[in-house]
Amino acid sequence: MGIPGLSNQNNGQKWLGITEPISLAGPTEEDVIKSQELEKYLQGVGLYESQQEAVGREEVLGRLDQIVKIWVKTISRAKGFNEQLVHEANAKIFTFGSYRLGVHGPGADIDTLCVGPRHATREEDFFGELQKMLAEMEEVTELHPVPDAHVPVMKFKFNGVSVDLLYARLALWVIPEDLDVSQESILQNVDEQTVLSLNGCRVTDQVLRLVPNIQNFRTTLRCMRFWAKRRGVYSNVAGFLGGINLALLVGRICQLYPNALPNMLVSRFFRVYTQWRWPNPVMLCAIEEGSLGLSVWDPRRNPKDKYHLMPIITPAYPCMNSTYNVTTSTLRIMSDEFKRGSEVCEAMEASKADWDTLFEPYPFFEAYKNYLQIDITAENPDDLRQWKGWVESRLRQLTLKIERYTYGMLQCHPYPGEFSDKSRSFHQCYFMGLQRKQGVPVNEGEQYDIRLTVEEFKGSVNAYTSWKPGMEIHVSHVKRRNIPNFIFPGGVRPSYLSKATGENRQSSKSRVSGQSQAEKSQGGKTAVLGADDARKRKRSEDNNTSRVSKSSLSPPNREVNEDRTLISATSSCSMKFDDSEVNSMGDQKRQKPCLKLAGEIPSGDNVSNVSAMHNKQPDAPDTSSTKEEERLAIEQIMSGPYEAHQALAQEPDELEEDLGYRNQVNDNGGSVKSNNFASPSSTFAVAEEQVISKETICSTHSCSNGGLEELEPAELTAPLLCAIPAPVPQRKPLISHRFCSRPMKDRTV
Structure with missing residues (x-):
């Protein structure tokens, strides 16, 4: 067999990939027209380099x-x-x-x-x-x-x-x-x-050998890279999709629809991966053991591979998982985006949406009410470049820590990029959106104190072996209304047409659906709901109403102080969540994702429900396969050698690195006593309480901000941030939601 991944059908036909294609149908006239429109769109947004630049690259x-x-x-x-x-x-x-x-x-x-x-x-x-x-x-x-x-x-x-x-x-x-x-x-x-x-x-090289039509593959991949960047899910280091991950995902779609043009390949990309039951792996060819004895991805034999939530396997020996950085939060976010993309493509087929809708930028700084801001500084450009690379490689660990020590109740959304305050020398900052887990009952006044988690993260960052004086980091809690102006284009906060209340937006009509549907947007995101469905956005996961993103609105036009709360032992990062302050864009978060947060494989019913959303589509160009047949074909694809692979909920190796530092915190910071996990319904309590001194400073950077708002220290009632990480529960524990920690002494670098 000359090319890995080349298989034979019963009738002698050949295909690329480990399974036969879902459809061999060719394009219709409409597909040809829409694919040409897509290519013109991509050229219009500047995704192709000029001839002069191409020549310059060749010379280099x-x-x-x-x-x-x-x-x-x-x-x-x-x-x-x-x-x-x-x-x-x-x-x-x-x-x-x-x-x-x-x-x-x-x-x-x-x-x-x-x-x-x-x-x-x-x-x-x-x-x-x-x-x-x-x-x-x-x-x-x-x-x-x-x-x-x-x-x-x-x-x-x-x-x-x-x-x-x-x-x-x-x-x-x-x-x-x-x-x-x-x-x-x-x-x-x-x-x-x-x-x-x-x-x-x-x-x-293997990817280019394993796709049936390289030109269609390239156009589709160029489109999906643009989509991922616009929707904020393009960053391998942040736990999202990088270039090679998208190439492998698009390559698999090209194998499953070998005669399709880019217009159909984009649509099928979202349809297939909306129904995909992670952690079933995406593979362009079978995994070969090889003759050199190098380790290849296999969760049945390699313990670390069992923790991978979204395996996308490279086709060249030794085959590896290219998405080992994916976390529970980033998988949830990408799942939502796959689903949204599928819904937009459905609307496009019905002429109720266009390419602008699919590529609408994700309004990250309107999506949440609470953010973490991570600021780093250095003394010169070279130091900042090194410091920046090191910090970026550790940010994923902060996400893992927060989710682990709050039992997944507090979810993180890392922004895949950085910003720079031009008024500060050699400065970069990063943001993470924070929200309470959706679907969990809200207790009045519940708070999440993540101070010690943040201090552990800073401790691991400051352990940088090439650390130099001037390399500093500090983490602060900032509300949406206080997001600093320098993150906006031109340093100017956009103005709001209204206060973004539901009443002001109920009367607007959906650009996508074209039906008598009321729109409700939360923090800049538009959710398409039924006509008298004002209360449905608070319902449980049985709400299958199609939602499609529309044009994002801007933040409120009001003058605010850029006050940030430095997270340390002196200022509790206790974020209060009540019914009015759950994710301000809750409607854009899908009520019934097809992927479960803990990395477990959803049941077949979930996949069926997802595919049921597409039943009202007009006649598809692919007449050889109905959507139900496609769904069954996808199920068949996933019934391979790794069908039984269930990703474990956490990746302990990522967090065990800081056990030594956590022990140091306990030695220096007092007598934080660990508690045994008795049962899922246990209530946690600390044996001793300790008054937090406001004179205790635990930061590697002093923030001089006139509008600094110091939060009151919370009571010590739940030792979720103790020296020994609590085991991951098999079901939701009934625990106190006021997660607090003891202070730690000042740690200088």
Whole structure:
């Protein structure tokens, strides 16, 4: 079998993928027209680079290839090789990622790989001699080597083009010009970092081999990357989808609908992944064991793989999960977005929506009433670049901690990007939306105190081995009305047409449905409800009314102080949630997601209910398959070798790293006593109470803000933030919702 993933049907026909296609139907005239409209739309929003920029990238790659060839000859001569070996010495540049896939846009990075011989080491030669050569070149700016990263990389700009350069040291004395990195034999006798560095090129090449129509794949992938960025779910490091994750998801849809054009592929992308029962894996080809004994993804044998919530498996040996960063919260958010996308595509097929509706930006700063703001500073640009990369790699841990220590009652929505306050030197900040778990009864005055959780996170961040004076971080609780102005375009807070009350918006008609439906928006998001359905937004998960996003509204036009509450032992981060202050955009959160929060596989009934939402669609272009048949086909696809795989609720390795620091907190901060978890209905209590001194300061950064609002310390009634993490309950425990912690002493860096 020449191509991995190539299978045979009973009638002798061939297909790409581990299962037969859902539909072999070709496009209709309407599909052709809508696909052309989609391509024009993508061109209109500037997703294609100019010819001049394309030529510039080619010149940079050619120049870089010359540089590494000179480099390898230089180090060969320095190591005492004779002139014959120096003449034969060679290194070669490969590309991967969005550039290799052909879906990069203007200003995008070029992911590159330098393949060198066995005598060219990574530490001394690549991050030594080559780095020195690049630093001395006028064309190279912003050179930033990261030798201690999981995949070591050298970042820089060459003639203004951003380049990420990896290194693979092969077990060969001479690198041939026609080297094929997709061959399994290239992985023999190489170290783990080389395997990881080669993986990008090998995966990219395999993806292009495993899709039936590369042009349709590229257009669809370009569309889905744009959608993910606009909807705030494009960031692998934040636990969402990165470029390779989307490429694999789109590639699988292309396999399932091999003759479809991009218009239909986009629609089927949302339909399939709305019904997908995670953690069933998405795979372009079968996982092969290989002959080199390298570990591959298999939850039946590898304990860590059991914790993966949304496995999307790379097709090249050794097959790995490309979405190990996904958390319960980010999976929930992506599930909501898949469902919304499916609903918009349904409306588009009925001519009740357009591409603008699908790509409407997600109004993150109108979606919640409570946020965490993480500010970082450094003394110079190089320090900030290093500090920023380290902090971003740890932000996922903060999400995991908060959810774990509040039993999932407090949910986090990380914003996939950063902001900079131009009035502060060398500053970056990040935001996380916070909300109480939907569908849980609200007790009056309930609060969540996450101070110690935040301090543990800051402790892990400050353990950075390359920490330098000036690298500081502080975390504060900020209300939506007090979001700082610098995050808005031009530093100006947008004005509101009204106070965004339900009464003012009930009378507006739905642009998407075109029916006599009342619209209700919460904090800028529009939810399409039934005509006299004012109370349905508080109903339970039985509400199947279709909701489609509409144009976002702006925040209220009012002058406020940018007051932020620094989270420390002196100011409790106790966020109060009552009936009026649950997620202000509750209607946009789907009442009945098809994916369960704890990572468990939903029942078949849930999948049936989801597909039932699409029964009123007009005649689909694909006449060979009804939606019910598609649903059954998707069920069949997921009844594979990992059908029994149930992702566990937490990923303990992520949190065990900070156990030592948590113990240090207990040693320094007093006698916080751990309590045994007796039963799901147990009530927790602390043996001793301790008065929190307002003179105790626990922060690595002092915030000088005239409008600082200090929250009153809460009572110590629930030790959910104790030294020993409580076990994950199998059902919802009846616990007190005032989660508090003892103060810890001042910790200086």
